[in-house]
Amino acid sequence: MRGFAGEGGHVSARHVVIAGYGMAGARLADEIRRRDPEAERVRLTVLGAEAHPAYNRVLLSTVVAGGLSPEAVRLHDDEWAARAKVELRLGAPVTGLDRSLRRVETATGSYTYDALVLATGASPWLPPVEGLEPGPEVVAFRTLDDCRRIVDVARPGAPVAVLGGGLLGLEAARGLAGRGANVTVVHPSVHLLERQVDAAAGRVLARRLTGLGVSFRFEVTAARHLPGDGLKLDDGSFVPADLVVVAAGVRPETGLAEAAGLAVDRGILVDDLLRSSDGRIHALGDCAQHEGAPAGLVQPAWEQAAVLADLLTGSDPAARYRGTAAVTRLKARDIDLAALGEAQATGEGAEVLTLDDPSGGRYGKLVVRENRVTGAILLGLPDAAATVTQLHDRGIPVPDDRLAVLLGRALPADTATAASPAELPSSALICRCNTVTKGRLVDAWRGGATDATALVRTTRATTGCGSCRDTVGAVADWLAAQ
Ligand SMILES: Cc1cc2nc3c(=O)[nH]c(=O)nc-3n(C[C@H](O)[C@H](O)[C@H](O)COP(=O)(O)OP(=O)(O)OC[C@H]3O[C@@H](n4cnc5c(N)ncnc54)[C@H](O)[C@@H]3O)c2cc1C
Structure with missing residues (x-):
């Protein structure tokens, strides 16, 4: 698959359109250009709804906590599109999909595709609570703009309510408490993280977070938002709040696919080739549903991007995505x-x-x-x-x-803690987000990436959630001492 024979018999690059310039869409574009840097096989158009260049959404909790600036989480600089020979449109949501014409529409233009990739992610779910409307006092935590709005309001001493005691809600709560806000988490279940951990772990976690300044209300839900005042709960009690951060779950963004008649369950259904029910349309990341992929995590999205790039460029027509064994981590100081x-x-x-x-x-x-x-x-x-x-x-x-x-x-015998990289087996997974093993780091070092920065540049380890940074540093120190 090295391009298509056009009418005049010449071979032209196939046009791949990616709808969605988030973590999956941006990574897919990178992976395609790694395999086809001169755009000989794939002409690439990326259409993103947000006004910003792609950024690392996973690190937004760290931005809320004050550990990183918004600029520090960018995935691409302003020159990326020109360098990568990508036609990039920001602030250009895809509004229509015509499968018979193989065309997508935006407000400013339409694009005909040979292959379309839906990478539209997920949207926060806003629970049906009277008076709970997105605005300066109610922010559903998903985007960089949401992050800025949260940080603007959450000054020291400000009362903040967080709706939802899942991973996202707890990361936001911990970050805001660290900034000195008076945070109350309102959680409908009997314990925290009920989808990930058991009741005993949930209790220990709540105690730990309470010690760090976070308050909790369990087994209650918000009944009414009183702007400027707070939240009335369904047991009649009240939580004061200048700001309500909504972290009550996400829904895969499947609107385009559904309107175009693609098979959709919770997400857009895809097979091991990341194909939807229309063979010319693929989906990956949070908007897609593959039986082996856990929902709402970046590791599967990035593994899928590598497979899809192999397929779309023809670099490896046998590439298949078989699923991801994920580990849940809470990123809270x-x-x-x-x-x-x-x-x-x-x-x-x-x-x-x-x-x-x-x-x-x-x-x-x-x-x-x-x-x-x-x-x-x-x-x-x-x-x-x-x-x-x-x-x-x-x-x-x-x-x-x-x-x-x-x-x-x-x-x-053949395992070790992160503190002793020499003991780690070559197959040990160091960076889960990017699926980088110790062996891959060693190979990169031997290939000339002889410090931690170069290892990161070559392998992309640490560039997801960042929790492996110390381990990668330890591997670099160990290699330097060889
Ligand atoms: C605060 C926070 C912390 C997180 N922490 C972790 C973590 O620690 N570990 C982890 O694995 N995951 C984490 N996640 C989840 C992770 O960010 C997602 O799994 C990942 O971003 C999925 O990538 P995606 O590209 O599918 O979706 P997104 O990154 O959401 O990107 C989708 C993009 O498509 C755009 N879009 C939507 N509709 C259209 C349209 N019609 N046309 C054009 N563009 C469109 C959206 O605006 C968005 O920019 C976190 C998420 C948040 C919000």
């Missing part, structure tokens, strides 16, 4: 939480070991089946998180001393 696999398992047919230390802010849970880790929750146990993740990822038998594993003190 002073809190280490990782959950993976069947973290909610209660013991049927499995060996379950738990360690509950509420006053120490620690909770560990190991789920073992046939001597392999199939699930875990690790709160306040970063060393154990590193070891257990290795055991889980690589299907290594669990050492007999399970408690030592949970305490981060057991180092089976």
Whole structure:
């Protein structure tokens, strides 16, 4: 597939249009240009609804917490499109899709495609609460603009309500409490992160966050927003709030696909070639639904981008996306939480070991089946998180001393903590967001990337959520000392 034979018999690049210039769309464009830098095989048009160049959405919690400036999370500079030979339109949402003409519409023009990629992401869900309308006092947390609005209002001492005690809500709450705001999280369930962790872990986490200045209201929902005043809850109580941050879940952005008659369930249904029910239309990232991909995470989106770039450029027609085994992490200062696999398992047919230390802010849970880790929750146990993740990822038998594993003190022969990169096996996944192993870092080093900055530039490790930065630094130090 090195282009199409046109009418005059000449070979022309196929026109790929990407609708959506977020984390998946931007990465796909990068991956296509890595394979086809001179635009010989693929002519590329990217249509983005937002007015900004693409940015790292994952790091917006860190921007809210004051750890990064909005400029620091940009994925592309102003010259990227010209350099990458991409026709880029910002502030240009795709408003229509005509499959028979193979054409998409924006307010300022239409584009005919050979292949269309929907990378339209997801939109925050606004619960049906009387008076809860997006505006300066009500912000659903998803975009860089939302982030700026939140930071503008959340001054020290300002009362802020966060609707939703999921990952996004807790990251926002921790960040805002760190800025000195008086934060109350309103959560309809009995414990935090009920989709990721069990009740005991949820309780320890709430206690830890309470110690960091966050208040909680459990098993209640907002009934009414009183602008300038706060939230009336359904039990009749009241939460004062100058600002309400809504983090109540997201819905895949499937409007275009549905209107065009593509198969949509929760997201746009795609197969292992990331094809929708129309073979010329692909989807990836948060708007897509693949049976092996966890929803709402960047790691699957970026893995899908690499596969789709192989297919669209013809670099590897056999490339397939088979799914992603994701690890959930909470990115909040002073809190280490990782959950993976069947973290909610209660013991049927499995060996379950738990360690509950509420006053120490620690909770560990190991789920073992046939001597392999199939699930875990690790709160306040970063060393154990590193070891257990290795055991889980690589299907290594669990050492007999399970408690030592949970305490981060057991180092089976071929695993190690992040602190000792020499011991890590080559296949150890260092950067999950970008799927970079220790072996890939070593290869990059041997290829000339001989400091941490060069390793990052070559492999893109650390450029997702950034939680592997220390480990990549340790690998670089270890390589430099060889
Ligand atoms: C604050 C925050 C923290 C997060 N933290 C993590 C984390 O720690 N780890 C993790 O894995 N994930 C995290 N996520 C989720 C992660 O950001 C998403 O999974 C990722 O951004 C998905 O990429 P995407 O391109 O599919 O969607 P998006 O990044 O949302 O991009 C979609 C883009 O398409 C645009 N668009 C929509 N409709 C149209 C249209 N009709 N035409 C043109 N453009 C359109 C949107 O405006 C948007 O710019 C976080 C998300 C948020 C908001």
